[in-house]
Amino acid sequence: MTIQRFHDEINDQYSYLIIEQKEAIVVDPSRNAQRYLAYLNEHQLKLVGIALTHRPGSFASGWAELREKTRATVIGASSYRFHGEGHYLHAGRATMFPFGDGSHLQTQPTPGFTADSICLLAMDSDGKVQGIFTGGALLYDGVGYPLPRPEDKNPLHGRKTYVKEMYESLTKHISGFAPKANIYAGFGEAAHFSKMAESRHAQFNLTEAKEESPVLNQKDENAFERYVLADYPFVPAYVQGCLEKNPNGYQSWAKALYPFRELLTEEHRGEALKLPGDMAPASPQNLLLDGEEVLVIDTRHAADFTAGHQPGALNIQADGPFALALGSVVKPGEVFHVIIDEEEKTFGIAESIAKIGYDEQLQGASKWSDAHDTVLPKPLNLDDFKANHVGHYTIVDVRSPEAAEKDTRFYGAINIPYWELRGRAGQVPRDRPVVVHCGDGYASAIGASILRREIGDRVPVYDLGKRIKKFKAGR
Structure with a gap:
């Protein structure tokens, strides 16, 4: 059995391919489905399963595109209500999914990080656990902060309840998994909802985690709750959109890149889907939707923005935590237009927008021009x-x-x-x-x-x- 790791640097999120006898299962795929399809094609592998350890709230998943193009079975908790045509395996305790030559993927419910969190145990034909996939339920030297849930009416009360669930999952279930099997976590230290004491994302096992991880060494449930919630991060606006949209799935990666096709470098232009001319991106001189002005996001450096920008534009610089900032300022469903100044930055901007699920509310993208109607702010003395x-x-x-x-x-x-x-x-x-x-x-x-x-x-x-x-x- 081989396990191939993929790293999404924008969200510091990890996904995996579990490979056995030319069959593969992808775990927690990120938005760019093409990267997995390319790997499968290069190594002549058949994707038979798409497993999600939780309902993603901190990133948009490409599971729907993978299902459409491979017809693989989608595996998730029974409480995760997937939508769309296809075959779904609603996982419970010790649900088994066979693949390869006698290997199985076993699911174990571990609520806390989300209500539908599950851990996945990859077992070979001899029943030996070759890998444990924990999503946000257990990270190297930490855990994932419990994500908000769509039904939350009192977020603070909800978090305390979720931390209690997490504590029970860790102490009663995860701690009993194979102690020497490698653990493959879903997030690194830079992920917005990671509670980690160390910055490295090393391969580790449960024995090491019990010896070193602060979350597994709190004296009781109350101490665990205080530790996890002590510095709970703010919740970006895009999270609610991901929680609501991920069960339905997003449009294809090629469609997500389409509005940027004229601005992409040759390296990435082929990834953008070619669509009819009537779907061409809007001109920045006519940024109206149903008579209302469209929000403009200017991604240039602050100094360039201050030297002149379109009236009412917001300056969210591409060089920085662009995805997090955009998803914190712009609301899910709010239409916006992006201005870019350098082709070399275009793919990173397009990728960031897609990976928080905002591509379907993007009205268009255009290159900055001094010919735009500009505002020149007075400099500070x-x-x-x-x-x-x-x-x-x-x-x-x-x-x-x-x-x-x-x-x-x-x-x-x-x-x-x-x-x-x-x-x-x-x-x-x-x-x-x-x-x-x-x-x-x-x-x-x-x-x-x-x-x-x-x-x-x-x-x-x-x-x-x-x-x-x-x-x-x-x-």
Whole structure:
């Protein structure tokens, strides 16, 4: 039995092919189904199973495209309601799926990370466990933070319930799996919902995890709950979209790339599906949908954006955590248009949009041109700001509350995280110029562009950007 690992760097998510006698099962496929199909074709393998350890909420899965093109059986928890034609195996405790020459994939329900989390045990013809696939239920030196659930009405109460489920799954089920079998986790340390003490994603086994992992060494359920929930991350808007859309599946990878086909380099242009001319991307000069202005996302560097941009555009730079930022600022279903300045960045932008499931709400993509109708923001007088920021400027810190409290740069600053700013712009006073800052300049570019869009017609809005490094804490 061979296990091939695939890494999606955008979401720091891991997927796998379990291979035995020219048959394969894919575990937790990411959005780009073509990468698995290419591998299967190159090695002359038949895909017989598509297994999901949980309903993905932090990434969009390509399981539906794989099912359509291979007719493989889809394997998931009985509570995971897949949609569409095809053969589905609703997995329960010790459900067996045969493949290869006498090998089996055994499923074990392990709720907590999600309500429908399962672990997968790959067993050879002798019944020996060759690999355990845990998704977010157990990571190297940690676990996945329990994901929100579509039915949540009280998220905080829900998380506590989910952590109790997770604790029971770890102590009563996962801890009893084959102690020396290799564990293949679904996420790395950089994934948004990873609770990990170490940054490496090493292959590990249960014995090592019990010796080293903090989550498996908490003294009781209450201590485990406090440890896991101590620094629970904010929930990006796109997560709800993934939770609702993944059971139905997404459009093909080629369709996701289609709006970018004229901007892609030769290396990737062939991946974009060729569609009729009447489906061509919209022109940035006519960004209207049913008479309403379409939201424009400008992916250029902050300095270029400040030098001139389309009215009302938001600046989410391609060089940075673009997928997370886009999925935090733009709501699921909200139509938007993307502006790009360099062809070399196009594929990464298109890939990021598709991997959070936002490609179906993308109105189009275009290359930046100086011929666009542009706004030229007035630059901040840094010397005046240094001398007179107290009482003469409204300062908005767009970092998380934890970061703002730990490293306060300006006393009296208003803390509104950038992912909440579109809905809370009305809380920013308009009686004096507004200066937006974060910790490194990436989020402040987003925040300043949001405030220019929302209140910029009534008050000057400036992005402090990387110049924040000139200011020490507690000014």
